[in-house]
Amino acid sequence: MNVKGNAVYGQSGGPTSVINASFCGVVSECRKHRETIGTLYAMRHGIRGLIDDDLSDTDQLSEEQLRLLPYTPGAFCGSVRYRLPGDGNDYQKLLATLKKRNIRFIFLNGGNDSMDTCMKLSAFLQQVHYDCRVIGIPKTIDNDLYGSDHAPGYGSAAKFIAATVQSIACDNECYHTGRVNIVEIMGRDTGWLTASASLAGITGRGPDLIYVPEIPFDMTSFLHDVQEVYNRNHRCLVAVSEGIRDASGAFISTETKTDVFRHVQLGGIGRALEEEVGKRLHLPTRAIELSLLQRCFAPLISERDRKEAACCGRRAVSFALKGITDSMVAIRRRNTPEYRIVYQSVPLQKAANTVSYLPREMMNEKGNYVSEAFLSYALPLIGGVPSLPISDGLYQYAKQ
Amino acid sequence: MNVKGNAVYGQSGGPTSVINASFCGVVSECRKHRETIGTLYAMRHGIRGLIDDDLSDTDQLSEEQLRLLPYTPGAFCGSVRYRLPGDGNDYQKLLATLKKRNIRFIFLNGGNDSMDTCMKLSAFLQQVHYDCRVIGIPKTIDNDLYGSDHAPGYGSAAKFIAATVQSIACDNECYHTGRVNIVEIMGRDTGWLTASASLAGITGRGPDLIYVPEIPFDMTSFLHDVQEVYNRNHRCLVAVSEGIRDASGAFISTETKTDVFRHVQLGGIGRALEEEVGKRLHLPTRAIELSLLQRCFAPLISERDRKEAACCGRRAVSFALKGITDSMVAIRRRNTPEYRIVYQSVPLQKAANTVSYLPREMMNEKGNYVSEAFLSYALPLIGGVPSLPISDGLYQYAKQ
Numbered sequence: 001m002n003v004k005g006n007a008v009y010g011q012s013g014g015p016t017s018v019i020n021a022s023f024c025g026v027v028s029e030c031r032k033h034r035e036t037i038g039t040l041y042a043m044r045h046g047i048r049g050l051i052d053d054d055l056s057d058t059d060q061l062s063e064e065q066l067r068l069l070p071y072t073p074g075a076f077c078g079s080v081r082y083r084l085p086g087d088g089n090d091y092q093k094l095l096a097t098l099k100k101r102n103i104r105f106i107f108l109n110g111g112n113d114s115m116d117t118c119m120k121l122s123a124f125l126q127q128v129h130y131d132c133r134v135i136g137i138p139k140t141i142d143n144d145l146y147g148s149d150h151a152p153g154y155g156s157a158a159k160f161i162a163a164t165v166q167s168i169a170c171d172n173e174c175y176h177t178g179r180v181n182i183v184e185i186m187g188r189d190t191g192w193l194t195a196s197a198s199l200a201g202i203t204g205r206g207p208d209l210i211y212v213p214e215i216p217f218d219m220t221s222f223l224h225d226v227q228e229v230y231n232r233n234h235r236c237l238v239a240v241s242e243g244i245r246d247a248s249g250a251f252i253s254t255e256t257k258t259d260v261f262r263h264v265q266l267g268g269i270g271r272a273l274e275e276e277v278g279k280r281l282h283l284p285t286r287a288i289e290l291s292l293l294q295r296c297f298a299p300l301i302s303e304r305d306r307k308e309a310a311c312c313g314r315r316a317v318s319f320a321l322k323g324i325t326d327s328m329v330a331i332r333r334r335n336t337p338e339y340r341i342v343y344q345s346v347p348l349q350k351a352a353n354t355v356s357y358l359p360r361e362m363m364n365e366k367g368n369y370v371s372e373a374f375l376s377y378a379l380p381l382i383g384g385v386p387s388l389p390i391s392d393g394l395y396q397y398a399k400q
Numbered sequence: 401m402n403v404k405g406n407a408v409y410g411q412s413g414g415p416t417s418v419i420n421a422s423f424c425g426v427v428s429e430c431r432k433h434r435e436t437i438g439t440l441y442a443m444r445h446g447i448r449g450l451i452d453d454d455l456s457d458t459d460q461l462s463e464e465q466l467r468l469l470p471y472t473p474g475a476f477c478g479s480v481r482y483r484l485p486g487d488g489n490d491y492q493k494l495l496a497t498l499k500k501r502n503i504r505f506i507f508l509n510g511g512n513d514s515m516d517t518c519m520k521l522s523a524f525l526q527q528v529h530y531d532c533r534v535i536g537i538p539k540t541i542d543n544d545l546y547g548s549d550h551a552p553g554y555g556s557a558a559k560f561i562a563a564t565v566q567s568i569a570c571d572n573e574c575y576h577t578g579r580v581n582i583v584e585i586m587g588r589d590t591g592w593l594t595a596s597a598s599l600a601g602i603t604g605r606g607p608d609l610i611y612v613p614e615i616p617f618d619m620t621s622f623l624h625d626v627q628e629v630y631n632r633n634h635r636c637l638v639a640v641s642e643g644i645r646d647a648s649g650a651f652i653s654t655e656t657k658t659d660v661f662r663h664v665q666l667g668g669i670g671r672a673l674e675e676e677v678g679k680r681l682h683l684p685t686r687a688i689e690l691s692l693l694q695r696c697f698a699p700l701i702s703e704r705d706r707k708e709a710a711c712c713g714r715r716a717v718s719f720a721l722k723g724i725t726d727s728m729v730a731i732r733r734r735n736t737p738e739y740r741i742v743y744q745s746v747p748l749q750k751a752a753n754t755v756s757y758l759p760r761e762m763m764n765e766k767g768n769y770v771s772e773a774f775l776s777y778a779l780p781l782i783g784g785v786p787s788l789p790i791s792d793g794l795y796q797y798a799k800q
Contacts, residue, residue: 382793
């Protein structure tokens with residue numbers, strides 16, 4: 001059953017430093033198969049672009065844009081946080097776009113929520129017998145996508161976090177009596193990002209303590225841990241997930257907002273712990289929030305992550321051309337001593353809305369640092385130094 | 401009058417990404433002049449090391465340490481914030497150290513306060529007729545050292561700030577309706593660091609508004625500026641100094657602590673403005689504090705800054721050998737189209753305790769962005785990409 005027609009690509013959810021590398025992968029692979037895929041469109045602001053027929057033609061991308069895009073952070077096509085169906089007409093409207101443009105291939109690049117959108121889209125198109133391949137391309141710095149060994153975006157975020165924590169550790173060595181530094185790291189439900197701070201420890205300058213949402217947080221134990229480290233080293237570096245919660249499941253963080261998916265948006269855990277350490281232990285303490293930089297600091301991308309992101313984009317196209325649909329591109333790690341991976345497809349049902357948690361065995365017994373298993377898992381993901389386009393000390397990114 | 405003897409080097413004040421490059425410069429130049437300078441000692445924790453005779457012998461540095469040190473952030477010798485004389489015996493104690501070790505050359509690496517220490521030390525040694533050269537080596541990310549075109553440390557901090565603001569601008573382009581991002585940048589009294597955010601604007605992705613301590617901050621004008629930008633672009637990026645103050649000179653920031661020099665330590669201006677924008681303009685707003693990373697994020701050092709830092713260290717030694725004392729190494733920029741500098745010595749009295757403010761002509765007329773004059777001044781300082789030692793995606797820094 002050979003489908004011919006046009007294709008559309010969209011970006012969804014939070015931006016990362018390498019999602020545009022995936023976009024470039026889709027573009028380059030589609031261009032290799034002009035006989036089957038005529039035009040590749042890009043949705044403006046994800047699924048909203050498809051609903052509103054707000055698409056751009058990727059043949060309009062300049063050579064310069066294509067050269068810089070693989071190194072450009074953000075979401076070049078525009079992203080969106082929008083859950084299908086927003087209103088009852090969404091499906092009919094996007095079907096009209098697909099028909100009008102003769103689109104037979106859909107590629108959606110995102111995380112768990114985007115895979116949910118992908119799955120609903122696929123189910124609807126099957127239901128109305130509109131012949132179309134739907135493939136999800138993984139992307140999330142959170143690394144919580146089920147079905148893939150890791151997600152593009154994670155390696156680069158992990159590298160930034162490790163380098164940051166290492167720099168802070170250097171800084172904190174300067175004075176005779178150091179501070180308690182509390183580094184607040186993204187991660188509402190999972191500790192993958194916070195755990196990556198431990199990679200700095202391989203250099204001998206990493207966090208002393210790591211707390212993740214998967215392990216119930218106990219304030220008394222925390223204060224005890226901090227005091228113990230401080231007594232020994234005259235300083236202490238804590239990496240903590242924004243989403244840590246107590247044994248009852250309640251967030252420790254004091255500030256909460258809610259996003260459009262009714263996910264809780266957290267912040268302020270660093271400051272909350274800073275206050276507690278100051279008040280109870282009377283130690284000089286400073287909270288540092290890595291904030292948005294975790295997902296957008298392109299100067300520190302991992303070259304392996306960038307290459308894998310590009311490859312996920314290319315594979316999405318080649319899978320679709322082989323007749324695969326209703327699936328997400330996933331990375332499977334080979335059980336070999338050196339790092340080797342293969343790309344495969346997994347059903348969207350598996351990937352969508354299932355959260356991949358940091359396994360308990362990747363943390364130590366006390367639950368306040370990672371285990372060797374995590375280091376072996378994460379270290380290969382931050383490898384490689386990209387040749388970033390830079391001029392006069394300023395990084396060059398693609399522009400609209 | 402040829403002095404022979406040993407030398408001592410010390411680091412003082414806040415660490416930077418390139419102060420250890422200056423240290424290496426001092427080490428390499430001293431080693432070239434063994435006939436005059438026998439041993440170069442390093443003070444542990446700055447002037448405290450001299451008072452307490454807590455010195456290390458730099459001949460003990462390994463090849464590996466010397467290879468990595470020029471790229472290692474922090475203050476490898478240990479820093480201190482201590483103002484002479486802490487107690488009446490300080491001078492007698494450090495004189496005892498100097499005599500015991502036959503130290504005839506003193507190099508102190510730091511900012512305004514360190515130059516004050518240098519000056520007092522020099523005056524005391526002259527008073528007691530202890531023959532010794534005292535040379536200050538400039539270092540401050542704040543760039544507020546009087547007598548030098550710019551200070552080593554500033555270029556690297558400026559490059560980090562520009563790259564960060566550019567990344568945040570990319571991130572904020574993703575959604576149809578963007579945020580007001582307020583980036584809080586160090587700078588208690590001067591706007592040099594905050595102004596450097598504007599370098600990102602050369603790439604087309606920079607801040608929309610810049611507020612510095614030198615120009616009185618007016619909340620009504622600020623809110624008006626933000627609303628105007630937001631109406632035009634659906635997003636707004638603000639770079640603001642922690643030390644902005646109102647027309648009466650009172651800090652806008654709500655959080656203040658005091659350091660040992662009775663300088664006010666600020667923080668929280670980003671959050672204060674975030675709250676104001678949210679409450680008054682009802683716009684989605686996010687404050688981002690760059691915090692310690694501005695002074696310690698070695699992966700983004702400016703190669704020019706690193707080289708100049710090393711050169712300041714070497715020149716300190718060669719100036720002392722020429723008989724210069726009671727002076728600081730300073731950078732003078734030549735009035736040429738291409739960037740050219742010369743190193744010179746300036747009397748410590750000029751450098752110590754005088755603050756170099758961002759000149760008014762480096763800001764625009766409205767006082768809410770830089771002028772071309774600033775861009776011409778700052779752009780050369782962030783140039784060059786260093787060959788950072790990196791292995792498995794992890795930066796390699798010197799260890800004790």
